[in-house]
Amino acid sequence: MGWFTKSKQDKRVIKDEIWTRCESCKAHIFKEDWTNNLSVCPRCNFHGRITAYERIGQILDSGSFKEINQSITPSDPLEFSDAKGSYAEKVKASRKKAGLNESVITGTGQIKEIPVVVAVMDFRFLGGSLGSGTGEKILRAANTAYSQRLPYIVFSASGGARMHEGVLSLMQMAKTCAGIARLDKRGLPYFSVLTHPTTGGVSASYAMVGDINISEPGALIGFAGRRVIEQTIKQKLPENFQTAEYLVEKGFIDCIVQRKDMKNTLAALLAYYQSKR
Amino acid sequence: MEPTLEFEKPIAEIEEMIAKLKKLSEDKKGDFSNQIKELEKECVEHKERIYANLTPWQIVQIARHPKRPVLEDYLSLICDEFIELHGDRRFADDQALIGGFATLDSRRVMLIGHNKGKSVDENIKRNFGQARPDGYRKALRLMKLAEKFRLPVITLIDTQGAYPGRDGEERGQHEAIARNLTEMARLEVPVVACVIGEGGSGGAIGIGVGDVILMLQNAIYSVISPEGCAAILWRDAAKAPEAADALKLTAQSLHELGICDEIIPEPAGGAHHNHSETVENIKNTLVKYVDKLSRLSGSKLVQKRFEKYSKIGMFAD
Numbered sequence: 001m002g003w004f005t006k007s008k009q010d011k012r013v014i015k016d017e018i019w020t021r022c023e024s025c026k027a028h029i030f031k032e033d034w035t036n037n038l039s040v041c042p043r044c045n046f047h048g049r050i051t052a053y054e055r056i057g058q059i060l061d062s063g064s065f066k067e068i069n070q071s072i073t074p075s076d077p078l079e080f081s082d083a084k085g086s087y088a089e090k091v092k093a094s095r096k097k098a099g100l101n102e103s104v105i106t107g108t109g110q111i112k113e114i115p116v117v118v119a120v121m122d123f124r125f126l127g128g129s130l131g132s133g134t135g136e137k138i139l140r141a142a143n144t145a146y147s148q149r150l151p152y153i154v155f156s157a158s159g160g161a162r163m164h165e166g167v168l169s170l171m172q173m174a175k176t177c178a179g180i181a182r183l184d185k186r187g188l189p190y191f192s193v194l195t196h197p198t199t200g201g202v203s204a205s206y207a208m209v210g211d212i213n214i215s216e217p218g219a220l221i222g223f224a225g226r227r228v229i230e231q232t233i234k235q236k237l238p239e240n241f242q243t244a245e246y247l248v249e250k251g252f253i254d255c256i257v258q259r260k261d262m263k264n265t266l267a268a269l270l271a272y273y274q275s276k277r
Numbered sequence: 278m279e280p281t282l283e284f285e286k287p288i289a290e291i292e293e294m295i296a297k298l299k300k301l302s303e304d305k306k307g308d309f310s311n312q313i314k315e316l317e318k319e320c321v322e323h324k325e326r327i328y329a330n331l332t333p334w335q336i337v338q339i340a341r342h343p344k345r346p347v348l349e350d351y352l353s354l355i356c357d358e359f360i361e362l363h364g365d366r367r368f369a370d371d372q373a374l375i376g377g378f379a380t381l382d383s384r385r386v387m388l389i390g391h392n393k394g395k396s397v398d399e400n401i402k403r404n405f406g407q408a409r410p411d412g413y414r415k416a417l418r419l420m421k422l423a424e425k426f427r428l429p430v431i432t433l434i435d436t437q438g439a440y441p442g443r444d445g446e447e448r449g450q451h452e453a454i455a456r457n458l459t460e461m462a463r464l465e466v467p468v469v470a471c472v473i474g475e476g477g478s479g480g481a482i483g484i485g486v487g488d489v490i491l492m493l494q495n496a497i498y499s500v501i502s503p504e505g506c507a508a509i510l511w512r513d514a515a516k517a518p519e520a521a522d523a524l525k526l527t528a529q530s531l532h533e534l535g536i537c538d539e540i541i542p543e544p545a546g547g548a549h550h551n552h553s554e555t556v557e558n559i560k561n562t563l564v565k566y567v568d569k570l571s572r573l574s575g576s577k578l579v580q581k582r583f584e585k586y587s588k589i590g591m592f593a594d
């Protein structure tokens with residue numbers, strides 16, 4: 001290796017450690033500023049993706065989170081393989097990269113001392129796709145809320161159903177919704193927070209049937225992909241199509257909440273539910 | 278002339294020869310009975326060989342065959358009567374997904390299904406069986422009506438998928454499907470879901486949450502179309518046959534995965550070869566499950582349905 005190549009590489013590493021590039025306005029932001037601002041761009045207010053554990057840290061009272069069903073992880077029921085390799089290998093790589101066993105983290109915790117059950121999706125694990133394990137964890141968490149009579153809050157971030165598990169993943173849409181449906185019987189609150197992005201089979205199942213649907217500024221929320229729609233109708237779609245703001249306008253989201261206000265908003269809603277008059 | 282599938286061409290060729298020889302015999306141009314007999318034997322052999330070894334992609338072709346019976350055929354052939362009910366009371370009457378009061382072997386049921394057309398004109402009007410949110414909301418309205426009147430619900434699934442258009446998104450395709458999944462989970466009447474052709478993703482499951490899931494032998498049920506899957510994972514839609522294989526979308530595969538409760542047999546080569554045989558099979562099976570499920574109380578049905586879906590999925594723990 002030539003000395004010039006090496007030095008170039010080193011520079012790159014240093015640069016990445018210091019700067020974050022906003023996905024939306026492309027501005028370079030000091031990583032420290034980015035993180036301190038909860039991964040929200042200080043220039044354009046773009047709400048960047050965060051990991052499930054970061055989200056939990058922002059929402060739940062410090063130290064209150066108790067994870068459940070952490071060991072659930074994909075098996076490879078179809079022995080699925082495509083041009084780029086096997087599903088099993090992709091799972092392995094994703095587990096290593098994200099340090100997670102599935103695309104959702106579930107558990108119990110407290111929001112301003114109000115006990116809740118949460119499920120938080122993580123886009124880094126196979127695009128937050130809904131697989132059998134994801135569906136199982138979301139259902140089991142709903143069942144925990146049901147049996148312990150607790151509010152249930154799900155944060156979605158997903159490209160949709162996981163193709164590599166075929167129709168088994170499609171069925172998770174029905175399975176998760178069956179768990180959500182039961183909460184009504186006991187009058188338990190179910191809040192859905194649709195974060196960037198929530199699309200496909202996840203938008204068409206548990207994410208869209210919250211008692212209250214909440215989103216973050218600019219989040220992409222849609223059923224079909226923009227490209228597919230444009231090809232189908234042979235028209236260009238408006239710039240704000242399938243954004244959280246667009247969905248508020250169309251009547252599918254109750255409110256858009258800034259990330260810094262999310263915990264307070266959820267706490268206020270929970271308190272409202274709980275207050276007995 | 279019926280459209281012939283690529284893999285059926287050898288059969289079609291022999292059948293054509295047989296027809297020609299029969300015509301010659303009729304016209305008294307000679308006695309060809311021996312040749313005809315021979316060819317008929319060959320034809321049967323071809324059929325057995327080809328139809329017994331259909332690949333998933335070939336089954337996809339059969340499931341989409343333009344001559345395959347569609348909802349309309351079942352309505353006229355299995356129902357003693359059918360009174361279509363229109364509109365979602367919100368926005369429109371989606372003709373891609375229809376439903377109404379039906380009588381099936383003297384049993385009253387609410388029958389709902391995707392409405393593929395047979396001609397271009399019909400398909401334009403019915404949007405090729407690709408429903409918008411209005412269709413799913415109408416379906417839900419009819420299911421709630423069925424619950425009120427204690428009628429079992431039968432859903433016949435046959436769609437490429439929910440319509441991916443701008444208006445569908447604007448009116449909440451996701452919300453409409455999600456709502457149906459949630460409400461169907463707690464519907465206090467029997468729900469028999471049967472895939473008669475294509476079970477395309479969210480558009481299929483949007484009316485598919487049954488106490489039992491039945492499939493015609495050459496029906497398919499998939500999380501994504503083979504073409505769509507190939508375009509994403511193979512970056513080449515032409516790899517659809519490979520994707521069809523990988524997705525395990527045939528009735529046989531779904532049965533092995535524990536999702537399809539019963540496979541309803543079709544005549545050799547597919548339902549398009551013999552409508553009446555398929556219709557008889559499907560009618561008997563639907564009636565069997567309607568009767569069986571009607572013995573259960575509403576709350577028992579909901580409980581069992583919850584347990585059924587709770588068990589679906591394969592993962593490591």
